Ligand SMILES: *[C@@H]1O[C@H](CO)[C@@H](O)[C@H](O)[C@H]1NC(C)=O
Ligand SMILES: *[C@@H]1O[C@H](CO)[C@@H](O)[C@H](O)[C@H]1NC(C)=O
Ligand SMILES: *[C@@H]1O[C@H](CO)[C@@H](O)[C@H](O)[C@H]1NC(C)=O
Ligand SMILES: *[C@@H]1O[C@H](CO)[C@@H](O)[C@H](O)[C@H]1NC(C)=O
Ligand SMILES: *[C@@H]1O[C@H](CO)[C@@H](O)[C@H](O)[C@H]1NC(C)=O
Ligand SMILES: *[C@@H]1O[C@H](CO)[C@@H](O)[C@H](O)[C@H]1NC(C)=O
Ligand SMILES: *[C@@H]1O[C@H](CO)[C@@H](O)[C@H](O)[C@H]1NC(C)=O
Ligand SMILES: *[C@@H]1O[C@H](CO)[C@@H](O)[C@H](O)[C@H]1NC(C)=O
Ligand SMILES: *[C@@H]1O[C@H](CO)[C@@H](O)[C@H](O)[C@H]1NC(C)=O
Ligand SMILES: *[C@@H]1O[C@H](CO)[C@@H](O)[C@H](O)[C@H]1NC(C)=O
Ligand SMILES: *[C@@H]1O[C@H](CO)[C@@H](O)[C@H](O)[C@H]1NC(C)=O
């Protein structure tokens with residue numbers, strides 16, 4: 001009797017509940033690819049392949065990734081975007097935040113439990129290596145989702161932009177005195193699941209789950225399917241009330257899962273249309289193909305016509321407003337904040353003439369010791385933000401604090417902000433999605449959030465891990481500090497992160513010390529990279545409050561000079577030196593002509609910056 005009961009119990013429990021260990025061995029090396037058919041280029045491959053493998057696990061699984069850096073010339077790491085890393089902060093993969101860069105010839109193992117559902121991705125988070133192809137989807141299957149029985153098959157599709165040059169070769173032209181306005185590098189092309197002109201083969205009268213992931217370095221894209229509506233069921237790993245839509249705006253790092261029901265008849269193929277948000281681009285050369293057609297293929301023998309595009313950049317056709325979605329679990333608005341972080345996005349020049357990005361007056365500059373390792377070695381002082389240095393922009397919060405981030409945008413560009421380790425509630429956004437969202441509202445005059453005069457907060461705010469803060473507008477976000485760890489909050493446009501658009505949350509540092517053990521191979525990566533893994537942000541292990549020698553952002557332009565003034569002065573001098581009448585300031589294609597060996601001053605300027613734009617940031 002008893003053994004029989006035991007057997008029954010085992011039968012009942014083992015099938016749905018047994019979590020397994022899913023192991024991936026990644027040998028990361030350079031390979032050659034040409035996904036847009038325009039140029040062969042060096043890309044980061046895994047086990048000799050590119051596109052990279054999609055990581056797939058079931059909810060509850062233990063995911064183990066053994067990574068060997070076989071690149072030979074470049075450090076690397078992996079961030080599992082959207083994974084909470086609850087209890088495993090050391091596995092978050094952000095170089096100089098939670099680990100050291102993994103040097104060529106070194107290995108590291110990531111090992112964590114995936115206790116969440118939905119659509120995610122993984123990407124390199126050391127220097128700026130993910131635009132070089134080191135990014136791919138990560139799917140967490142969940143047979144218990146409320147829509148699990150509503151679809152027959154699923155598709156995962158990535159959207160991305162594509163550069164023909166290595167990010168490290170683009171960088172010197174972007175972070176340059178020749179580009180004082182910080183005009184972002186213009187991609188050469190755009191990809192749909194790492195290719196172009198793809199067909200998704202479907203049967204009529206069938207429902208599919210389509211997972212969309214924007215894995216681009218820079219640009220958002222609009223997405224729609226001709227003559228088809230679909231139902232949003234997930235954003236960034238959070239199930240939503242099923243919500244019908246026909247046009248999505250997918251910013252960098254965001255994910256949408258939609259249910260798509262095909263038509264009853266199969267006589268025709270339909271265009272799947274993507275349109276680049278061209279308001280992000282400073283220059284649009286005539287050769288750029290900004291909108292693309294892929295197909296929902298009902299009949300392989302029928303024609304595949306190019307789409308008749310119905311969305312223009314500032315058309316009155318508005319994308320679905322993600323700020324209005326309701327999480328399926330109806331988690332209510334978090335209570336009033338116990339900590340408020342009020343920061344504004346600012347783009348400005350520093351005294352080396354280059355363009356930087358700031359939250360208030362700090363341009364994130366990587367510390368000499370990964371912030372998590374400073375937590376581990378700071379004892380009781382770990383609660384003092386001083387330890388983490390002046391340029392990591394660290395906010396220390398207590399366990400279970402309700403944190404409210406008021407993110408004002410004093411810039412005229414939009415920015416997709418991402419928080420590691422959490423999803424946040426989107427409690428307010430201005431302006432709301434609409435015709436003037438991407439153009440800037442209010443004539444581009446920043447409208448800061450007023451805590452005493454704002455629109456009513458939703459009862460069940462949408463939660464996600466990446467949100468677009470509109471030009472000259474704001475977002476207000478809330479999260480509960482229920483995940484001890486060091487979590488970076490940053491703009492996911494990789495060029496803006498390079499310019500310093502990031503800050504750090506150190507959440508419950510004393511609990512981190514209690515609960516975490518840094519694996520030996522993680523510390524060994526520091527030794528191999530010659531990066532210190534003890535002490536404060538300056539590597540001081542004796543006096544943790546002495547930050548002398550810390551990495552710093554370059555100096556401010558002296559009082560009495562305006563940015564415009566100094567930039568035009570620099571250019572006057574340069575024009576004279578170079579014997580040029582004028583230099584066109586926008587677009588890298590123009591900058592190429594102006595590219596010159598850096599002057600002595602430039603070189604030493606970079607030296608002072610240290611971690612800022614040379615090392616260890618994504
Ligand atoms: C990684 O791949 C390269 C190129 O195929 C090979 O030479 C190297 O031995 C591999 N290393 C490991 C650790 O698998
Ligand atoms: C991964 O971590 C789990 C839990 O700590 C442990 O049981 C397991 O042995 C680890 N696996 C590997 C391959 O390190
Ligand atoms: C989920 O369902 C699919 C399809 O029915 C099946 O192949 C898979 O094994 C199931 N996964 C789990 C963890 O039960
Ligand atoms: C994850 O899946 C479970 C079971 O399907 C569900 O109850 C839970 O709400 C989901 N989590 C989120 C954040 O949507
Ligand atoms: C997209 O690309 C990945 C990686 O090559 C592949 O696993 C996946 O099946 C592709 N998606 C579709 C819909 O073909
Ligand atoms: C899509 O939804 C709109 C508005 O709800 C509706 O007017 C239209 O007929 C729908 N289109 C299709 C193809 O179902
Ligand atoms: C489509 O599928 C539904 C449900 O499977 C079925 O009731 C309906 O008759 C089908 N319609 C056609 C035209 O095949
Ligand atoms: C689509 O792209 C073509 C060529 O890039 C351009 O001429 C056209 O204006 C674009 N249409 C829209 C709606 O963006
Ligand atoms: C494209 O769409 C417009 C607006 O709906 C329509 O007037 C035009 O005839 C269409 N062109 C083609 C080639 O279908
Ligand atoms: C952002 O703009 C607002 C409104 O113009 C201004 O009050 C605030 O000082 C600016 N913030 C920063 C950091 O420049
Ligand atoms: C509150 O905000 C609205 C919209 O921004 C504005 O029109 C109104 O004047 C503000 N009211 C007060 C009292 O500031």
Ligand SMILES: *[C@@H]1O[C@H](CO)[C@@H](O)[C@H](O)[C@H]1NC(C)=O
Nearest residue numbers: 084086087421422423482483
């Ligand atoms: C982390 O796990 C704890 C329970 O161990 C839970 O209370 C908390 O909500 C989790 N936080 C996140 C962000 O997953």
Ligand SMILES: [Cu+2]
Nearest residue numbers: 415491493496
């Ligand atoms: Cu940005």
